[in-house]
Amino acid sequence: MQQPLIFSESAPAYFSMTDNLTDWHTVMDWVPEYGELARHSDDIIVYGGEGSAWDSIMTNYRFNTLVARYQRPGYYNDPDFLISDHPGLSLDEKRSQFAVWASFSAPLFISAHIPDLSSEDLKYLTNQALIEVDQDPLAQQATLASRDSSLDILTRSLADGSRLATILNHGSDPVETDISLDILGLSTDCTYKSQDLWDGSTQNIKDAIHIKLNTHATAVYKIDIDQKCSAVTPTGIIFNTASGKCLTGTTSSVGFESCDGSKSQIWKVDASGLIRTLSDPSKCLTAEDKAISLKECKEDGAQKWSYATTGNLKNLDTGNCLTESEGISACGFEVNNQVFGLPAGVQLA
Numbered sequence: 001m002q003q004p005l006i007f008s009e010s011a012p013a014y015f016s017m018t019d020n021l022t023d024w025h026t027v028m029d030w031v032p033e034y035g036e037l038a039r040h041s042d043d044i045i046v047y048g049g050e051g052s053a054w055d056s057i058m059t060n061y062r063f064n065t066l067v068a069r070y071q072r073p074g075y076y077n078d079p080d081f082l083i084s085d086h087p088g089l090s091l092d093e094k095r096s097q098f099a100v101w102a103s104f105s106a107p108l109f110i111s112a113h114i115p116d117l118s119s120e121d122l123k124y125l126t127n128q129a130l131i132e133v134d135q136d137p138l139a140q141q142a143t144l145a146s147r148d149s150s151l152d153i154l155t156r157s158l159a160d161g162s163r164l165a166t167i168l169n170h171g172s173d174p175v176e177t178d179i180s181l182d183i184l185g186l187s188t189d190c191t192y193k194s195q196d197l198w199d200g201s202t203q204n205i206k207d208a209i210h211i212k213l214n215t216h217a218t219a220v221y222k223i224d225i226d227q228k229c230s231a232v233t234p235t236g237i238i239f240n241t242a243s244g245k246c247l248t249g250t251t252s253s254v255g256f257e258s259c260d261g262s263k264s265q266i267w268k269v270d271a272s273g274l275i276r277t278l279s280d281p282s283k284c285l286t287a288e289d290k291a292i293s294l295k296e297c298k299e300d301g302a303q304k305w306s307y308a309t310t311g312n313l314k315n316l317d318t319g320n321c322l323t324e325s326e327g328i329s330a331c332g333f334e335v336n337n338q339v340f341g342l343p344a345g346v347q348l349a
Contacts, residue, residue: 008078009035016041016063021242025334028067029309032075037107040067044080046111053088054216057097058170064104066241066341068141069309069348077104077141081111084121095124095198096168096218102134103142103154103166103220129197130220133164142166143344145183145236147246148261150175155184156344157232163223169213178208182278183235183266185343190229195222234269235278236343240324241311242336247322249277249285254292256324269346273304273316287315291327306349311339314349 009031015024024040031038041063045056060079067077082101084094101108110125117125124130142154142164150171156164165184169175182188191206197220211219225232237259238247245256246265259265263278267285274297275285283294284303297303301317308314312331313322321331321338332338 006037007035009038012038012040013042019242021336021339022334025241025311025339028070029334032070032072036074037076037078038070039078039080040064041079044083044111045086046081046083047086047113053083053086054093057083057089057093061097061100064106064141065144068143068341068344069307069311071105071139071141073137073139076107076139078107078109079104081109082125083111084125085112085117090216091120092214092217094121096216098124098127099130099166099197099218099220100142100154100168102130103156103164105134105136105139105141108134127197129195129200129222133158133197133220133222140344143236143341144239145185145343146261146266147237147239147259151177151261153179153183155236158222161225161230163225163232165209165219165221165223167211167213167219169215169217172215174212174214176210176212178210180208181205183263184223185232185235185268185345186223186225187229187231190226192226192229193224195224196220197222232345234343234345235266237265237341238267238275238313238343239341240337241339241341243324245324247340249279249283249294251280251283251294254285254294267343269305269307269343271347272299273306274299275303275305287318287320287328289318290320290329292322307340307342307346308349310334311341313340313342 012027045053064079136158138159140156142156145155146153152168154166188207194205195202246259248257248265266278269275284297286295286303304316306314320328323329324337
């Protein structure tokens with residue numbers, strides 16, 4: 001067929017707005033086999049709809065962060081329309097929705113009266129650099145490298161070997177800070193060329209990216225990686241998709257806490273299945289009976305984990321699954337406290 005049909009699955013949306021997400025996860029497991037995209041959650045508020053347009057965008061954004069593991073070339077998670085003419089949105093908020101949707105490689109469907117869009121709206125909607133990110137053939141969805149009460153930092157790899165960094169200020173105040181390169185899976189010992197995808201400007205960066213963002217604004221950088229610094233390890237938070245809490249590892253305990261952006265909540269997941277925090281890379285997540293802890297890395301079965309499409313993180317030695325509030329326990333079927341989001345690039349078992 002010269003012009004193939006694209007089939008959008010709407011089934012997941014009907015199961016998304018419940019406290020128990022087992023049915024939603026179950027439907028999400030099979031939709032990639034039957035459609036090219038899936039509307040996975042609530043309908044976004046379009047022009048004239050009641051409620052906060054920004055809150056609606058953030059609701060669908062949150063749901064999209066829960067399902068990154070399903071996306072691959074030929075199947076895309078769909079967080080619904082770009083609402084570029086909504087009168088309740090600031091320009092920064094409209095630009096943020098476009099930038100984040102592009103970082104997700106999400107479908108860019110516009111719900112708007114196009115003739116009435118402003119020149120500023122048309123400028124960001126036709127940003128070629130962000131459209132290229134959205135259409136990148138690797139189709140990797142950006143995932144959360146870090147999260148706190150103000151900033152979400154998302155990252156992913158692109159097909160040309162570069163790294164994307166998307167920083168969303170979802171808080172109520174402007175933010176100025178430095179984003180350490182190690183949370184993006186990069187080395188702090190290397191110098192990289194970074195391009196701002198809003199204005200095309202470039203700079204050399206080492207250690208960190210300095211950002212300054214208005215409330216609800218988003219920065220997006222494409223970071224080129226040369227041969228000397230080519231290694232990229234999937235890095236980011238490990239969070240429970242039902243509670244939103246982050247796996248937190250210290251020398252005294254490992255458990256789930258509210259996400260605060262600390263390096264004790266940012267994890268590197270290597271190809272062998274070892275998982276270690278940025279706060280102490282010499283120690284690995286270790287399973288012992290029903291407990292989890294951080295111990296010196298020995299690369300044995302107690303320290304090796306596999307990640308499944310179901311969202312389960314299974315220990316090689318015990319065969320049990322990471323379980324919020326319980327350490328590890330027998331793997332259940334899509335139960336809330338055993339489904340987790342991991343960094344983009346972690347291979348699925």
